Amino acid sequence: GQNIDQPTEMTATEGAIVQINCTYQTSGFNGLFWYQQHAGEAPTFLSYNVLDGLEEKGRFSSFLSRSKGYSYLLLKELQMKDSASYLCAFGDSNYQLIWGAGTKLIIKP
Amino acid sequence: ETGVTQTPRHLVMGMTNKKSLKCEQHLGHNAMYWYKQSAKKPLELMFVYSLEERVENNSVPSRFSPECPNSSHLFLHLHTLQPEDSALYLCASSATSGETYNEQFFGPGTRLTVL
Numbered sequence: 001g002q003n004i005d006q007p008t009e010m011t012a013t014e015g016a017i018v019q020i021n022c023t024y025q026t027s028g029f030n031g032l033f034w035y036q037q038h039a040g041e042a043p044t045f046l047s048y049n050v051l052d053g054l055e056e057k058g059r060f061s062s063f064l065s066r067s068k069g070y071s072y073l074l075l076k077e078l079q080m081k082d083s084a085s086y087l088c089a090f091g092d093s094n095y096q097l098i099w100g101a102g103t104k105l106i107i108k109p
Numbered sequence: 110e111t112g113v114t115q116t117p118r119h120l121v122m123g124m125t126n127k128k129s130l131k132c133e134q135h136l137g138h139n140a141m142y143w144y145k146q147s148a149k150k151p152l153e154l155m156f157v158y159s160l161e162e163r164v165e166n167n168s169v170p171s172r173f174s175p176e177c178p179n180s181s182h183l184f185l186h187l188h189t190l191q192p193e194d195s196a197l198y199l200c201a202s203s204a205t206s207g208e209t210y211n212e213q214f215f216g217p218g219t220r221l222t223v224l
Contacts, residue, residue, distance in 0.1 A: 008149070033212075042113070042199065042215035043152075087152070096165065097213070099152040 002026045006088055006100040012078055013108055020073045020086050020103045028093025032071045034062050035087040037102065043087055046073070075105075083107045111135055113216035115200050121222045122190065130185040130219050132200030139205050141183040142213065143175060146197040158183060159205065190223045197221070 004024040012018040022032070031050035035043040049055055049064035049071065061074040073086055085102040092098055113134045122128050134141060143155040157165035158177040172194075174186040183200055197218045204211040 004151070042217045044215070045212045048212065089152075094165075096154060096157070097152075101149055101151045 002092060002098055004088065004090060004098055004100045006086075006103045008101070009104045009106065011106045011108060012075075014078055014080060016078050017074065017076050018078060018105065020075075020088075020105065022071045022073070022088035022100055024069050024071075024088075024090050024098075026069075026090060026092055026098070029066060030091030030093070030095055032062075032064055032091075033089045033097065034071075034073045035089070036084050037087060038084045046086075078107050080107050080109070113200060113202055113214050115198075115216035115219050117219055118217060119220045119222075121224065122187070123224050124190060124192070126190075127186070127188040129187065130198055130200075130221075132183040132185075132216055134181055134183075134200075134202040134214070134216075136202055136214060138202040138214070139180055140203045140211075141177060141180075142201040142203075143183065143185050144199040144201065146199055146218070152199070156185075187221075190221075192223050195221055195223045 006022045031048055033048050034046040036046050037043040047062035049062050052064055052066055054061055054063045059076045064071045085104045087102045089097040089099040116131045140159045142157050145153040145155055154167055155169045156175040161177050172189050176184040197220055199218045200216040201213040203213045
């Protein structure tokens with residue numbers, strides 16, 4: 001079967017670093033996406049990993065280990081505007097996205 | 110208009126009403142999607158259209174009826190809905206669907222409440 005799991009909620013402090021983990025199980029894998037969704041707004045694309053390793057994009061980095069079925073999103077120098085839900089999703093063998101329920105990140109001053 | 114737009118942004122309807130949600134993309138994409146987003150649940154893919162042909166229908170109840178008249182427009186027709194259908198309905202588009210991955214661009218969603 002297929003499943004994907006990420007923590008429901010995390011809290012971090014402004015200026016700090018936070019890592020949001022995502023684990024998945026699937027027989028057919030075609031890459032992993034991270035999206036950001038502010039309350040009441042549309043999800044917006046953050047990253048796409050199809051090969052193992054770390055992809056860095058400014059304050060945000062995303063890591064993938066296909067053998068472990070594991071990804072994380074790393075946010076550095078946290079800002080209040082980073083308070084949002086972070087959605088991970090993997091591509092299945094039909095090239096459709098299977099979504100996690102999202103991790104609500106709360107940033108405190 | 111830029112990106113993906115959706116109307117209405119909010120909709121309240123009774124169980125006997127008929128209404129339609131509209132989505133329009135201005136990105137030149139060939140694939141469009143309808144998702145349902147309920148609180149604390151994963152995004153549920155409802156329908157996918159690629160080049161105006163429906164390619165996915167994930168066992169969605171027949172009270173939801175999609176329509177894709179061209180590659181820029183997507184509708185979701187609603188009739189005799191149930192209170193459990195209350196959710197955020199998101200439309201998305203991407204360059205293509207199938208055999209490759211492309212970033213999906215989402216609209217702001219329609220917040221639907223069924224009384």
